Amino acid sequence: MTSARGRASAGADPVxxxxxxxxxxxxxxxxxxxxxxxHEPKWDGWRCIAFRESGGVYLxxxxxxxxxxxxxxxxxxxxxxxxxxxxxxxxxxVWERGRTNFAQLQRRVTAGRDLLRLARxxxxxxxxxxxxxxxxxxxxxxLSQRRTRLERLLADAPAxxxxxxQTADMRQVADWLLNWTVAAGIEGVVSKRLNGCYEPGRxxxxxxxxxxxxxxxVGGVTGSISRPETVLLGRFDRxxxxxxTGHSHSLTTDQRAALAELLSPSRMPRRGAVxxxxxxxxxxxxxxxxxxPEPLPYVQVEPTVVAEIDADVAFEHGRWRHRVxxxxxxxxxxxxxxxxxxxxxxxxxxxxx
Numbered sequence: 001m002t003s004a005r006g007r008a009s010a011g012a013d014p015v016x017x018x019x020x021x022x023x024x025x026x027x028x029x030x031x032x033x034x035x036x037x038x039h040e041p042k043w044d045g046w047r048c049i050a051f052r053e054s055g056g057v058y059l060x061x062x063x064x065x066x067x068x069x070x071x072x073x074x075x076x077x078x079x080x081x082x083x084x085x086x087x088x089x090x091x092x093x094v095w096e097r098g099r100t101n102f103a104q105l106q107r108r109v110t111a112g113r114d115l116l117r118l119a120r121x122x123x124x125x126x127x128x129x130x131x132x133x134x135x136x137x138x139x140x141x142x143l144s145q146r147r148t149r150l151e152r153l154l155a156d157a158p159a160x161x162x163x164x165x166q167t168a169d170m171r172q173v174a175d176w177l178l179n180w181t182v183a184a185g186i187e188g189v190v191s192k193r194l195n196g197c198y199e200p201g202r203x204x205x206x207x208x209x210x211x212x213x214x215x216x217x218v219g220g221v222t223g224s225i226s227r228p229e230t231v232l233l234g235r236f237d238r239x240x241x242x243x244x245t246g247h248s249h250s251l252t253t254d255q256r257a258a259l260a261e262l263l264s265p266s267r268m269p270r271r272g273a274v275x276x277x278x279x280x281x282x283x284x285x286x287x288x289x290x291x292x293p294e295p296l297p298y299v300q301v302e303p304t305v306v307a308e309i310d311a312d313v314a315f316e317h318g319r320w321r322h323r324v325x326x327x328x329x330x331x332x333x334x335x336x337x338x339x340x341x342x343x344x345x346x347x348x349x350x351x352x353x
Contacts, residue, residue, distance in 0.1 A: 016087045016133045018051050019064040021201035023089075023130075025190050028206045031173055032191050038143075039173045040164050041186040042207055043127050044100045044314060045093035050078055050126065052086040059092075067092070070108040073119045074126050074160065081157040085135040088150075089198075090128035090164070100185035103316055128154065129164045129190075132198060139198035146198065181210045187314055209312045215330060215338045216245055218263070218305040219278060220298040225263045228256055231307060231326055232282065232298055235341040237318075242277050242303050243341050244286055246311070246320035247296075259305070259329050266300035276300045286319070306330040306338055 031039065047062035057075040059067040068075060071092065082088070094104035104122045111118045131150040132139050138146055151163055167173065173189055180186045188209040196204060216233035219242055223229030230250055234242045251259065266276045278286075281295035310325040318341055 016051075016137050016139070018049075018058060019060055020049055020087070020132065021064075022047055022049055022062055023198050023200060023205065024203045025205035025207035026203040028191075028208050031170070031177075031189055031208045032206055033170060035168075036194050037191050038166050038168050038194055039189045039191050040129055040166050041176055041180060041184075042188040042190050042209070043091040043093050043164070044102055044185050044187050045091040045127070046105055048090060048092045048126065049132070050074075050082075050088040050090070052078055052082045052084050052088075054084045070111075070115065071119070071124055072116065073123050077126070077158050077160045081161055082153065083135075085133065086131070086153065087133040088126075088128050089130035089132055090126050092124055092126055094122050094124050096122065098183065101316075102314070102321065123160065125160050125162060127162050127164045129166075130198060139200070142195045142197065143192055144194045177210055186210075187312060211310055211312050213308065213310055213327070215306050215308055215333060216324075217242065217303050217335050217338055218259070218301060218307050219244065219276070219303045220280075220282075220300050221259075221263065222296070222298050223256075225265060225299055225301060226260050228259055228263065231259070232278070233307065233309065233324065234278075234303065235338055236335070237341045243318055244278050244282070245318060245341065246309075246324050248307075248309065248326040249323045251326055255326060255328070259307075262305045262329055262331065264302045264304070266302055276303075304335060306333040306335055 046067070048067060049060045051058040051060070057068065057078045059071055059075065061067050074092065078088075092105060093100045095101070096104060101122075104118075105124070107118060107122075108115065108124075128150060130143075131146045131153065134149055134153065138149065147166065154161055154163055176186060176189060181188075188207060191206040191208070193204075216235055218231050219234040220232035221228035221230065222232075228251060231248045232244065233246045233248065234244050237243050278300070280300055281297040284295055306329070308327040308330050310327055311320050312322055314321040
């Protein structure tokens with residue numbers, strides 16, 4: 001996907017022609033500091049570039065897909081508040097009980113005839129952090145100037161169109177990471193240079209994700225028991241059933257060797273006992289790989305090994321939405337020492353303390 005600039009037309013269409021590859025952020029382990037840096041919350045939503053055209057509004061996903069149909073509430077707000085010729089960049093989110101709810105965004109795609117009702121009951125918000133065109137392309141202007149124009153453009157816009165907070169104060173950043181992660185559901189912070197231009201498709205920003213160190217039970221592996229490549233993780237619920245909670249990134253050579261020594265194949269159940277509780281292959285809807293929606297074959301193992309993991313805060317429906325980082329095996333811990341899978345907020349965020 002590429003970005004292209006065109007000449008202003010009589011219909012005042014955006015000078016930037018769709019699709020435009022959004023500028024991206026590279027992951028970092030610490031929030032960078034510097035005089036020319038500003039920081040913004042990393043919202044837990046869908047990246048969206050909005051084109052206010054002479055004939056209406058077009059919403060483009062990060063991957064270049066058309067999201068327009070699924071967000072009539074947002075297109076209506078943009079059409080009413082934004083003049084033709086404007087191109088916006090931001091994040092689509094849905095608030096529920098004061099926190100972002102990623103699942104409500106996903107429901108938009110499958111709502112069908114219930115879409116309009118869903119939009120009324122759970123309206124979306126478009127949190128804006130960049131302005132790419134305001135009658136002419138301005139991606140070569142520094143961020144500070146684009147931000148000023150964005151704030152001026154949306155000064156009288158409805159609440160559904162909001163400019164994201166921005167700060168150079170590291171104390172404010174610390175407050176976001178400490179308090180907003182739980183209270184509002186942000187995933188971390190994105191850092192940008194005030195004098196930086198907008199570079200479509202390039203990872204010119206930095207993103208720091210809020211992460212926790214916790215434990216989970218190994219219920220399966222890809223590869224083989226003697227040479228595991230990734231691990232499938234779970235936690236017991238209140239009824240003692242092992243529930244699938246996530247999938248790891250690839251293990252290192254040392255991690256594979258240490259884990260393989262402790263793994264054993266899942267035993268055939270005795271009469272009256274329960275077989276391994278997860279289907280094999282793992283359904284695509286479980287693994288969350290929406291870009292590659294195929295079932296995941298794996299090897300079931302006896303759930304007796306505890307793993308220490310490093311995970312971000314994108315956790316919903318009892319699962320980590322992104323792959324976790326496997327740290328090490330914990331032979332000193334029993335599977336009954338692992339936190340129970342409770343309610344989404346109660347069970348997961350309890351680990352933050």
